[in-house]
Amino acid sequence: MPSISQKGRNMPESPIRKLVPYAEKAEAKGKSIYYLNIGQPDIKTPEVALKAVKENNIEVLSYSRSEGSDTYRKKIADYYAYHNIKVSHTDIIVTTGASEAISFIFGSIMDPDDEVIICEPFYANYIAFATANSIKVRPIISSIEDNFALPSIAEFEKLISSRTKAIMICNPGNPTGYLYSKEEIEQLADIAKRHDLFLISDEVYREFTYDGHSHYSILELEGLDEHTIVIDSVSKRYSMCGARIGCLVTRNETIRYTVLKFAQARLSPPTYAQIASEAALSTPQSYFEDVKKEYIERRDTLISELQQIEGIKIGIPKGAFYCIVELPVKNADHFARWLLESFSIDNETVMVAPAEGFYSTKGIGTNQIRIAYVLNKQDLIKAVNIIKEALKVYKD
Template identity: 50%
Template sequence: MPKISGRGFAMPQSPIRKLVPLADKAKARGIKVYHLNIGQPDLPTPQVALDALKDIDLKIFEYSPSDGLRSLREKLVKYYAKYKINVSVEDIIITTGGSEAVNIAFLSCLDPDDEIIVPEPAYANYTAFAIGSGAIVRPVVSSIDEGFCLPPVEQFEELITPRTKGIMICNPNNPTGYLYTQKELNHIRDIVKKHDLFLFSDEVYREFCYTGAPYISAFHLKGIENNVVLIDSVSKRYSECGIRVGALVTKNEEVKKSAMKFCQARLSPPLIGQIIAEASMDASDEYMLDVYNEYVERRKYMIDELNRIPGVYSPIPMGAFYTVARLPIDDSDKFCEWLLSTFEYEGQTVMMAPASGFYTNKGVGRNEVRLAYVLQKDELAKALFVLRKALEAYPGRTI
């Protein structure tokens, strides 16, 4: 029998989705599963988007241009301008979700054995797409005890080699909810400029910043405009994960030319998704404010309740809608599996993402989990109570 590729062997399982079969079996047994494992918002999609879907009167669902509908890209130019991100229509390439934007960015910019530096914990798919492009992730590990702030510049410099090609950041961060400061981003800018690196910046959670300060984009960093490759998506801000519409944004002409070759090879991004996404950008300010305020309330509730559970600690996330919590357990992978395969409290259990999957090096994050506060507060209350009961019953509890 022929063997699969080395990439196939090396590709990690998703820490967010790998436990789905266990969750499905739990549900089949009649167990209520509270999903805190995945960033799937439960808030309604804007009505203007739903209306646009109902009003589609096309006779043929044809290919769109490989770089996406021009009308959508024109709207995105105006949207970015609200955040003082000044780009042109030609700087924007529409992708099949933010995931494809990362994948195409890596394929366009990285050769096999090139290295990228990634602050961790980090979104697991960065490693997956790096493996797909043949690149190597060099992690700079942040600490939960320091609130997951950016590690010192010296740690970045220690990782620089002749093969270093870029730095990948997510701001606000998934999975920690950390929001980089101006000082931290200036440090990254200086490293990028000094070593002439790409800066891949995932900014899909920019609407969800809770400090009150203006949002800082990689495009705001002076002197590296042609080094920046911005990753975006409508999935989170409009509760539209399923339409699979994202964007790759860059001023670098060579990157654009390279990316378009990959875009042409995959033909086009989703037509119907683009129509919905374009309509979504007419969502009212009231809609966006309601969504923002809801996450503010959920964040406060979740962090307060987590830190009331004996032995549990979570720093306060300042962005996105996730947090990483440290639990009094021996192994988060075993604990999350046990929750779905063995434990139940009054017919209920909780699904979370083991944080080990957000680190490159094995053994790191073994007592941490990522939780997404994407449930209504009454559901969060039930989920966190069940988590408390689970920790009391878990055989591998450490305190």
Template identity: 65%
Template sequence: MPNISQKGLNMPSSPIRKLVPFAENAKKKGVNVIHLNIGQPDIKTPEVALNAVRNMKLDVLAYSRTEGSEAYRTKIAAYYKQHEITVSAEDIIVTTGGSEALSFVMGAIMDQGDEIIIPEPFYANYNGFATNNGVTVVPILSSIENNFALPPIADFEKVISAKTKAILICNPGNPTGYLYTKEEVEELAQLAKKHDLFIIADEVYREFAYDNKKHHSILSIDGIAENAIMVDSVSKRYSMCGARIGCVVSKNKELMQAILKFAQARLSPPTLAQIASEAALETPNNYFTAVIEEYVSRRDLLIKGLKEIPGLTVAEPSGAFYCIAELPVADTDDFAQWLLESFELDGNTVMVAPASGFYATEGKGKNQIRIAYVLEEKELVKAITILKEALKQYPQT
């Protein structure tokens, strides 16, 4: 039998999706599974985006430009200007989701064996992108005790080596919900400039900043134009996860030329989804006002309920729509599977994402889970009750 590549063997499984077979089996047995495991918002996609596709009249569904349509990129640049980010259409390459954007960036700036520093826990697929590009992730541990704030800069300095090419952050964070302060973003920017590194900011949750706090983009920091790379996506902002439209934004011309070559190899981003995404930019501000109010309400209800569960510790997020909870169990992978295979309450159970997959350091996060509060409040109330009772009954609690 032909051999699978070592890269294929090393590719990590998604902690978000690896339990899907167990969830499907539970559903076949008639159990209702409440999905807290995946960041798929139940918020409605803006009607203006859906109408753009419904009303589209095309004789040929053709390729778009490799870098995305000029009209769309021009409108993206205008959107960024409203958020104090000054870029042009030439500084933007449209991608098939934020995932492709990150993969292109890693491919363009790193060679086999190069290193990227990432505060952990981090979005699990960063591990996959790194493996796919032959890049080594160097994690810097953050702590639930301070809601996963930026670790001390000294911790970054200790691990910077000749192989280090970049620092990557997600702001606001997935899976933590942490929103970096302006001072923290500036500290990272100066560190990148000092050591001549790229600083990559995954900013797909930009709109979701709570408690009167403000999101600070890496591209709003002066003096680091050649170092700064932003990754973005329409998936969460407009509840358009299935559109698979993202982008890379940078003023570094040499970098963007390299990324363009990676983009040319896959031809172009999807045309229909670009039409919907361009229309979504016309979404009125009151859409976001209502969405943010809804997420704040859900967050507050969830955090309050989780804090009432004996032995459970939870970080308090200020952005995105995730939180990390620490459970009184040794292995949340086993607990999450047990919930789907062996537990139900009044015909219901919950599906969570074990947090170990959001770490690169072996053994970290084994007693943590990520919860996505993307469901309406009555479902969250039900889920909290199920988790509380499950922890009472779980043999390894």
């Protein structure tokens, strides 16, 4: 038979979704599963967003502009203004999810074999988008020992070569929940400017910061307009993962012009989803205050329960709704599959994401999992108890 591409062979499986067949088999046997593997919030989508679609009287569902509708982009600019970030609607290109924004950016600023430096562990799909665009990720390992803080700038300097085009961060971080400080952002900005690199920041979890910490965007940096690109999305902010609406924001006109060519090639982002996303921008601030309070309580519950398990290490999240946990096992991937195939309590089990897939350095993270605390507190307690009891009987 004809062969597939080398790129196709190199494309990694998703650590978040690859165990779905095991979960489906477990459910077919009558097991109930606590899904801790995926960042799908159980928070209700704002009613104003759903209502905008339900009550719309569109007669012809037409294309929108390739860069997204003017009215929606103007309201996104107003959203940023509320957060003391001044951008024009022309600085914004609406995409089909943050995923498309990342792919467009990689395609616009890098050629095959160019390099992007990313602190690992990082969102697993970054490596997939890099593979799809034939570019290389140069990882810098951050450690659970210091809660995944920014590695030293000297470590970044070691990796910069003539093929380096960008440094990329996720702030707050997926999968670690780490929140970069203003000082850390300024350090990255300095190195980007000195080496004439792009600084890309995935800021889809901006609203979710804890313990009195606040989010500092790279768009707040002065003198870096030609270097900075922000990735954003409605998925987590408004619990609208299925809308598949994101955007990229940059004041660099050349990048916008180039990205727009990619956007024109896929025609336009989905019209109904833009209508819902535009309406979501009128969600009152009280919604976020309530959601943030809920996530703080869930995080504290999760950490408290995990700390009762002997032999584990926990990265304490300062933002987002993920946490990395190091288990007293050799192979967390095998443990995660075993949970679904062979273990349950009262016919209930747990699905987690093996963290090895969030690293590009081979052999790192093999005994770690990522937990998304998107379940209610009672379910989190039950889920952690299942993990606790499973570790007592599991054999590597």
